[in-house]
Amino acid sequence: MTAILLTALLVQIPVILNADLGWLLTVNEKILDGRKLGIDLFESNPPLSVYMYMPGAVLARLTGIAPEFIVIVLVIVEIAGALFVIDRTAVAARLGARERSFSTWSFAFLLAILPGAVFGQREHIAVIALTPFVAVTALRWRGLDPGRLAILAGVGAGVAMSIKPFFALVAALPIILGAVRQRSFRPLFPPEAWTAAAVVIGYGAAVAAFFPAYFSTYAPMVAEAYLPIRRELGSLLPVPIAVIGASLGFLRLLGPQNLRMGSNAIPWLAASVGGAASFLLQGKGWPYTALALCLFAIAAPLLQCCTKTLRVPIVVGGLATVVAIGLYLSSPAPGFLPLQARVQAHVKHPRLLTITDHIGLGHPLVRQIDGIWVGSSCAQLLSAGAILRLNNSQPTEAERARLDGIINFERRQLLADLQGGRPNVILVDTSLLSSFPFDWLAWANSDPELQKELSRYREVEDVGRVRIFVDQSGS
Template sequence: MTDKTPLIIGLLTALFFLFWVYLTYPLLMSDNNAVLILFAERFLDGGTFGQDIFDTNPPFSILIYAPVVWMKQVFGMTYHMGNFLYPLFLLALSLFLSAKALSSFTADRLSASAKTLVLSLFVLGVTLGSPQSWGERDMLAFFGLFPFALTVLTRTYELEKLGKIFTLLASVMGGLLVLLKPHFGLFIAILFLHRAFTQKQIRSSLLSIEFLTPLILTLLYGLLLITLLSGFSREILPDVLALYSNAPIHAATLYQFSIIIGALTLILWGLSETRFKGPTLFWIRFFAAFIMCALVGYLAQGKGLFYHLIPAKTTFLILGTLTLTAYLETFAKLKSFAPVISFILACATFFLFFSPLQNFNRVSAFSTLPFTEILQETCPEKQRCRAFIMHEALNGVPVTHLYADIEMSSRFSSLWWLAPIVENDNTALKEKYGTFLAEDLDKYKPHALILAQTAFGAQSQNKMQKAFHLTDYFSDNKIFKKAMSHYRKINARTINPSLYYRGTALYDPERTLKYDVYLLKNMNE
């Protein structure tokens, strides 16, 4: 049975993976991915940060999706297909690099069954555990960090000469993708501190490929931010820090954080017993350290979003399964079956808490979603539609533009800056952003405007929302008022924007918002 254990786990993983493909490919991509792809397209078409792209996400978060745009331009793929296949390629590369690094550990350090468990649960954690978040930046960062961390560990113990090309590939992938979520650098720092303590040689660590490569990539990115991408650093970043980053931590953040920390604490408490020693204890500590660092990053981001937990919850799945396997192997009658039993129990538990069998939005139903219906009624028939949908959060706006092929007629993906400006009565920023909106209206000349009648509470659990009209708020801005003079209001529509989050915790069937709908007076412009 022992010899066949990796094969059994591998076959089960393959079946689960195929099931995930069947479930996930028909689903709408996330708003985050949609807007980053649209901005990547705009940048590749010559757009600049500040003038054409004004978003809270740093430039690399946008540029990392450039391959999806190229896949459409070169191979004629839809953005939907590209958004599915591109992360899948990165996952395959990550899996290959991770398997190569793990193969360096002999059976007395990590058994073949344990290696298969680690790799299988890595795959299932990012696929079945996150179907509605496929391809999110936290996931991509994890794809880079996981094999890179294992490579650093392998070279720390000098188990096998992995080769310079392999080490460089793992280091480039890790160094690049971790730039998406720099807080993961904390775990990388811990790994190199561990190496310095283990080898008692700092100089060799600082001159290694796996240390120099991420360092050089980080310095090059920093250089780009002050030169070619200076629009972000100079124009966008100061406002992001002032208006967006100071948003309060959602209650859900602390709730989810406490659950994971509580479960992890129980495992660590179990480690204090004499049951686990040697390699088993080493690997449990390794994955536990990663989880702790990932959760620090989760709190640091402070938004309480599910996809920010992908690295932590996936690694927790690995940690819990390895711990359970080690425990079951202490029983002679269960020793041969322990990995398979642990794997099945882990998958069952994962399905219970992170079930992929939710009623998520599918591409086939996209035309029935509210913004699409409004634009189908209002857009001209003989030319590509241009639209501006105003909302303080994404709420289905980017996916509407992407799937309906409607030009996003603004430098903003959402009016993330609006609520802080209104609440703090910041006159200077009000004038600045009102002028930005006017400039975009003059530049893109959207055929339709869909403007939410609220600037507050769209993402909160509080259903009470303060009435707000964008046109009234900026009526004292002469440039904005002139730009709006080219539009006429045709009606107000009441819709439920949370329909775009069906199957998630953000969906509320009773929540509605009113939107004012405007049309360009001269639709031939």
């Protein structure tokens, strides 16, 4: 297990800095510098998605170590904690040493190596926290008592659902199947479920108390403009069909009994189906949103291999399937041509701002070039959703007014960033949601005050879909 975690540490050092992590670390550094979330800084996700990276930012300030490396170490520590809870609950349930050891090695691999480029993202951290809960549910499915540490599994599930409410589907479906199997409501209310519910309720109360603007101002805009952005169902279905289909196929090869209602694999398979439902409901199609689906789909047949002698073709096929899933999870999103050298050719260590709906234009670029991010948000994502709805649907007058208000809100943000941050480099996108040609400069210039501010900038270069503007005023 230690070898697997150390391998993950070494593998992740050069690849950990993805767009989401780069932005959230930058936000936390801004907060440490005195800016306030919801007032000076804006993030579409609830506050926990930001503050969960605060320990990394704080420790980086205290030690001088790169925050990206500290995040890797903290995630490895979280994985070790999850493995400890899984093992100790298995001990309380009196599982044999061989089965416990196999389970620990399996989850060390699934949690530390399989995620690849997803490592350290919110979904990865949430799935790590949720896995002990599914393991405890699987023990109860077998009629075993996981002991008092099941409460810790409940805490982890509560944290996962607070990070992203969709994970309630992953936690709930195995429990619901247990209740159906026993024809009783009692399996619906184990101590860990009560604990998870208490954590979620406590978190909601804390957000309402300390971040009231999120519920009153930002969450309604997210619901209006961001959540409706989704891919067609037909383009989403192949992923869960392929992954769950492969899981069922390997379970069948390992033994017909694995597909019966009483099989030990059923809770893990149910968690994977919950992950599939989460993937489909989010509707974005981004690989990292399928992490729970993929991880638990692999766990379902993998954990059944403990006491079996496998034929070589099954081993080879299983390894090939896991590699394919890993490559899918780490597949890059549609992005941009390399910009580091091109930006630095015009301005060294710039004060950077972007006009785009894509977080990946400015992040982690600003950290890679040792620049200063002067924006109050990562991108004009809400405006993109509002524009898409205005152009592709027939909103009512009230809906149109709300969508126009969202666009105006982000234009005001951009104006404040230009006036207060005084960027000397602005990167302007020419695509809407990486799917449609769109003139973001014209969108900004339609506001007279923004046009006045942007008149100080001259376009110096195009790099793929990105236009580079540099401040010519000398300010």
